[in-house]
Amino acid sequence: MSTQVQFLNGLNTIGGNVVSFTEGNTRLVMDFGVNFAPAETPTGDLLADGTLPALPDLFTDVESDKTTTIFVSHLHLDHMGALKYLTKLTDVYMSQASADLYHVLTELGTESAPNATIKVIPFETPMMFGDFEVTFFETDHDARGAAAIRVRDGVHTFVHSGDVRLDGPHPERVNHWADILREAHIDLFLLEGTEFSFDADDEKEHVRHTEMSLQQDFGQILDEHHQLVVINPYERNIDRLEALQNTARLHGREILWDKQFATIMRAMGVADVKEIDWEAALARPHHYVIQNHFNQLHDLDQFDGQFVYLHMNGEPLGEYDPRFAELQAYLDANHVELQRLGASGHAKPEDLVALAQHVNAQKTVTWHSFKPEKEAEALRKVGLNVYLPTKGETLAY
Ligand SMILES: [Zn+2]
Ligand SMILES: [Zn+2]
Incomplete structure (x- = not known):
């Protein structure tokens, strides 16, 4: 050989x-x-x-x-x-x-x-x-x-x-x-x-979450807020999506997923996946978490800035992507803080x-x-x- x-x-x-x-x-x-x-x-x-x-x-x-x-x-x-x-x-x-x-x-x-x-x-x-x-x-x-x-x-x-x-x-x-x-x-x-x-400088600002601490913080945020919570995760991270759904339920909320996410999750064996129902979310925002992909950012217009936004390693991932500035500007205009709640693989x-x-x-x-x-x-x-x-x-x- x-x-x-x-x-x-x-x-x-x-x-x-x-x-x-x-x-x-x-x-x-x-x-x-x-x-x-x-x-x-x-x-x-x-x-x-x-x-x-x-x-x-x-x-x-x-x-x-x-x-x-x-x-x-x-x-x-x-x-x-x-x-x-x-x-x-x-x-x-x-x-x-x-x-x-x-x-x-x-x-x-x-x-x-x-x-x-x-x-x-x-x-x-x-x-x-x-x-x-x-x-x-x-x-x-x-x-x-x-x-x-x-x-x-x-x-x-x-x-x-x-x-x-x-x-x-x-x-x-x-x-x-x-x-x-x-x-x-x-x-x-x-x-x-x-x-x-x-570089060491970047690392100082970097709070490292694990998948487990991410779920803990997510649960805490759900408890602390009485508004709608919006999450932006990555559709290929099936285990995290499933864990988020379980955490939300433990804290009395249902995650509503877009068609794409719901299709992927069901195909990967995640049970009881609920799709977005705007009427329900508008009527009782504190009962729900909405998964939002950047492509559908303007779906959030109807909530008039009354939501918490959690960035969970979805697109756009960071400043190097020009869409990130767009996301930031949208949230700024709505007086919503972009909170990062991701974890490294x-x-x-x-x-x-x-x-x-x-x-x-x-x-x-x-x-x-x-x-x-x-x-x-x-x-x-x-x-x-x-x-x-x-x-x-x-x-x-
Ligand atoms: Zn890689
Ligand atoms: Zn990888």
Whole structure:
């Protein structure tokens, strides 16, 4: 066996990280996201400017002697957003929960990748692709069905952490796969470093919520206010949506969801999902929470500024998105404060260090971060062998 590990994208950005493992005619690619690709930009330009990974045979009519299989660790856009650009039928493996979500998003027209043949790989069930064995491990991230991915070539073991956190509801999942990797003395560990992206100044203002403390604060806000409460969460974070609905009920309120959210939640098995009923909400605003997507912001006009607005990692996510200023201006005009009540899907810096230290790979690569060198420095301090590849670089095993 001789495996070529090539780093194709996402080495110093948050997301869009793509690596390939190639041996003979077999090529495995994981993940398959893009960071930011305006809808009107032609595929050729996205390939030329490096937005898409340099795999021209997947995005053009260029032929290749390789059989490619794609693996998606979870269904965030920065890990699967390139699927829609595929020009040839390609197998795309993901967990059952990711596939279920993908299916409903496709039905709703939110996702459309005609050349992606979605296949399910169950957790902890090794599958062979050529001479490679691939195993998905369930992990904890703010996306249901998220996985860490192990690749073995018969001699070497490579692991892609996917996106991961340790202060979420399921640290035991992460500890489980980390224990297995530690035992195996793996060769290469690709570790995300999102939370290493920010400067100390940014961090000071940053109150870190967990999914659990977010629910506690949400319940408290519901108790403290007698107005309508409006929430802006992300439709792909099914577990949080379900938890919000449960918390609201415990505090005597019903969340009313828009059609899109309700369809997704029902498809993902959330029971008793209620859709928006404006008449009911206007008549008894203190009995309800309204989920509002930015696209329907003006639905809130009818409440005349009499509502509390909780931003929960929905769109627009932050100041870098021009729509955020629009949202802020709308709330200002209505004399409503924008309250942030979100939680990160990404591990704290000290948790990433502890995770990498525990796994203790022969080589650790830091990526999926604006400052992978900062994470690398922290890992070197605890004695780990860290490597920062350049875009397009290949490591031979
Ligand atoms: Zn990501
Ligand atoms: Zn993610």
